[in-house]
Structures are given as C-alpha cells and as structure tokens.
Amino acid sequence: MNTPINERVREVFEEFPLLISFSLDRQLCLCDIEVDSWPGCPWNASVYCDIEGMLADVIGEIIDDGAAEELRARTFARSLH
Numbered sequence: 724m725n726t727p728i729n730e731r732v733r734e735v736f737e738e739f740p741l742l743i744s745f746s747l748d749r750q751l752c753l754c755d756i757e758v759d760s761w762p763g764c765p766w767n768a769s770v771y772c773d774i775e776g777m778l779a780d781v782i783g784e785i786i787d788d789g790a791a792e793e794l795r796a797r798t799f800a801r802s803l804h
Contacts, residue, residue, distance in 0.1 A: 727785070727788065727790070728785055728790055728793055728794070731781050731784065731785060732781070732799050734781070735777060735778060735781055736801050738777060739758075739773075739774050739777065740759075741758045741759045741760075741766070741770070742756070742757075742758055742759075742774055742801065743757040743758060743759055743800065743801055744756075744757045744798060744799060744800035744801065745757070745774075745778055745798070745799055746797070746798040746799075747782070747794050747795065747796065747797050747798075748795075748796060749795050749796050751782060751786065751791060751794055751795060753775060753778055753779070753782075755798075756771060756774055756775065756778075758770065758771075758774070782794065
C-alpha cells in the first residue's frame with residue numbers, strides 16, 4: 724500500500740479505537756464499517772456518523788492526491804496481534 728494512504732488509514736484507526744475495519748466499493752463509497760462492541764454497550768447512530776464523516780474526509784483527501792485506484796474495492800482492518 725502507498726505510504727501516505729497507510730499513514731492516513733493508521734490515523735483513522737488511532738482516532739477511533741473502536742473501529743475494527745471498513746470497506747470501500749468500486750465507486751469509492753463506504754460499504755461496511757465494523758466497530759468493536761460488547762454486551763450491554765450498543766453503539767448508536769452518532770458513533771457511526773462520526774466515523775463515517777472522518778472516513779469520508781480521509782477518502783476525499785486520498786482521492787484528491789490522485790490515489791483513488793489504490794482504494795477501489797478495498798477493505799482496511801486494524802492490525803490485531
């Protein structure tokens with residue numbers, strides 16, 4: 724993966740520690756967002772809206788930098804060890 728993309732995606736995961744993964748479709752639209760959840764703590768729509776807004780900004784910046792093709796139909800996941 725391109726280093727600037729890698730850095731930006733890492734920033735997103737650092738900003739939202741509950742974010743596990745997200746996917747983009749061929750049109751560069753978010754098609755899946757996965758967050759960490761546990762019993763008794765459901766995430767409401769505002770959490771998803773915050774994450775979606777941040778991702779939209781980052782994706783827009785990457786597209787503006789000319790790296791759209793590197794994002795198409797991709798899934799990005801937090802690294803778990």
